[in-house]
Amino acid sequence: MTDSRQLYQEMILEHNKKPRNWGLLADATHKAEGVNPLCGDHIHLSLRLAGDTVEAVGFEGEACAICKASASMMTAIVKGKTRADAEQMVQEFRDMTTGKLDPAGPHHLGRLTVFAGVRDLPTRVKCAILPWHTLHAAFAGTDTASTE
Amino acid sequence: MSARSQRATSLEAVLDTARLRRDFPILDLKVNGKPLIFMDNAASSQMPRQVMERWVKYRSEQHANIHRAVHYLSETATAEYEAARRKVQVFLNAPEDREIVFTSGTTDGINLVAHGYGRRFFGPGDEIILTTLEHHSNIVPWQMVAAEKGATLRVVPVNDRGELLVDEYRKLFNAHTKFVAMTHVSNALGTIAPVKEMIAIAHEHGVPVLVDGAQAVPHLKVDVRELDCDFYVFSGHKLCGPTGIGALYGKAALLEKMQPFKGGGDMILSVTFEKTTYAPIPAKFEAGTPPIGEAITLGAAIDYLSAIGLERIAAYETDLLDYATDQLHRMPGVRLIGTAEKKAAVLSFALDGVHPHDVGSLLNDDGVAIRTGHHCAQPVMQRFKVPATSRASFAFYNTMAEVDALVASLGRVQKLFA
Numbered sequence A: 001m002t003d004s005r006q007l008y009q010e011m012i013l014e015h016n017k018k019p020r021n022w023g024l025l026a027d028a029t030h031k032a033e034g035v036n037p038l039c040g041d042h043i044h045l046s047l048r049l050a051g052d053t054v055e056a057v058g059f060e061g062e063a064c065a066i067c068k069a070s071a072s073m074m075t076a077i078v079k080g081k082t083r084a085d086a087e088q089m090v091q092e093f094r095d096m097t098t099g100k101l102d103p104a105g106p107h108h109l110g111r112l113t114v115f116a117g118v119r120d121l122p123t124r125v126k127c128a129i130l131p132w133h134t135l136h137a138a139f140a141g142t143d144t145a146s147t148e
Numbered sequence B: 001m002s003a004r005s006q007r008a009t010s011l012e013a014v015l016d017t018a019r020l021r022r023d024f025p026i027l028d029l030k031v032n033g034k035p036l037i038f039m040d041n042a043a044s045s046q047m048p049r050q051v052m053e054r055w056v057k058y059r060s061e062q063h064a065n066i067h068r069a070v071h072y073l074s075e076t077a078t079a080e081y082e083a084a085r086r087k088v089q090v091f092l093n094a095p096e097d098r099e100i101v102f103t104s105g106t107t108d109g110i111n112l113v114a115h116g117y118g119r120r121f122f123g124p125g126d127e128i129i130l131t132t133l134e135h136h137s138n139i140v141p142w143q144m145v146a147a148e149k150g151a152t153l154r155v156v157p158v159n160d161r162g163e164l165l166v167d168e169y170r171k172l173f174n175a176h177t178k179f180v181a182m183t184h185v186s187n188a189l190g191t192i193a194p195v196k197e198m199i200a201i202a203h204e205h206g207v208p209v210l211v212d213g214a215q216a217v218p219h220l221k222v223d224v225r226e227l228d229c230d231f232y233v234f235s236g237h238k239l240c241g242p243t244g245i246g247a248l249y250g251k252a253a254l255l256e257k258m259q260p261f262k263g264g265g266d267m268i269l270s271v272t273f274e275k276t277t278y279a280p281i282p283a284k285f286e287a288g289t290p291p292i293g294e295a296i297t298l299g300a301a302i303d304y305l306s307a308i309g310l311e312r313i314a315a316y317e318t319d320l321l322d323y324a325t326d327q328l329h330r331m332p333g334v335r336l337i338g339t340a341e342k343k344a345a346v347l348s349f350a351l352d353g354v355h356p357h358d359v360g361s362l363l364n365d366d367g368v369a370i371r372t373g374h375h376c377a378q379p380v381m382q383r384f385k386v387p388a389t390s391r392a393s394f395a396f397y398n399t400m401a402e403v404d405a406l407v408a409s410l411g412r413v414q415k416l417f418a
């Protein structure tokens, strides 16, 4: 098992403390709720799509630093992207955190590679992925996402 | 001498932990290069070598199926299994050994009573009293029977310290009250419930009481006769014993009135396709081949703890808990959750601005094992308006030095998140 302290890098701690896009949208077109029963992470995500583009996104919830920072950075990166691009990032993020995608290889995740380390921390993978599952659920209109 | 070392000396006088720790091979483990500091004993505690050796002896010299054959090994295994039952009887001070039923654990014991008693005796409009402090395993089985029978659950509230409100409990009784199921010690908060008083109140109304002793038996001397409880359940694995084994104590008169929980071999007197006559208690509730070696090994765990003495364990752990409580109280940004006057071995807390899951991961880097989450007690979390807590839970093999290490590790977490 790797030291989890390596995961708690400046960027993650900073996003945890000052999450971007905090707060739900009043005029959301898509919403979903995500829960991670094991650790008690619970987030709400709202999106406003204009055509196919994510025009605005907001989230709220009770979550650990890994989950909250992942949600914060996710909202920042998907804003302005098309739904297809965002869905591709969902896939890439899942692959990276489960060891199927090499963070050094080609991908669209940018600085989200700070989360690559969770692949060696099985108990934390779900925390990092939860916001992405939730984003996927919001697009799909399924309301709730669970890591179970 | 500093207050700290004075205290340490007096603690060592209560219990020679340095010597006892040598009985536990797992305590020599290194985690992330640091000595393991195991403070998740409420979830499951560790096993001393003497208890492991009992398993090896059973497997090497005594194993066969019980109650079935006349050969040497079957007779030996049967005798040892029944001897283990008597150990549980003595441990709980139960009047008779037939009042001890081996189960697979606390959850199984509660389900046995919910099924065997509840499904036979509950009906529409009946009420079952539980408390806010219950573990899910002492909620869900009752909810299932209640749904089936049209009964309802009533819940005893707690104050802000996590103590049950006995006056409110008293008011819950009425002509429909059929049963009380309550924990002896809260796994989430450590509160020791005033079970004896609450049982007496239930009995004034002619209502039987089941006590969930999962968190009590490792830390307190339990005497079911003194408590006068009708049922008492616990798990072996929280008692330095194996998983897959536990016991139910039930008053003989009640066990006899109950329907069996599972059907099968060993629980019958005679079977024809028309009719089965059940065996007398406790066999009526022990269908199929039981976990024989686990029961015998549980007997050895009881011997081990009894040799130390539950009173001494309780005295030592109370001092250790007081020390840990003081230390955490002094840390700014730490909120203790569960501050009952009477507590056992559990310290639940919240760190300002740090989610418990992060606390757990970061403590693990320092070799400190605690539990984070809702502790299978979501109603407690709701009552204290937290999604989860961090919980350090002690056993007699924990030391003040380990508490200091916990505090230092928490300090590092706070610094990281500052």
Ligand SMILES: Cc1ncc(COP(=O)(O)O)c(C=O)c1O
Residues within 6 Å of the ligand: B042, B043, B104, B105, B106, B107, B108, B135, B137, B138, B183, B185, B186, B187, B212, B214, B215, B235, B376
């Ligand atoms: C108070 C309490 N009741 C019941 C249980 C369930 O015990 P088991 O999982 O061994 O059946 C536990 C253990 O987690 C507990 O702490």
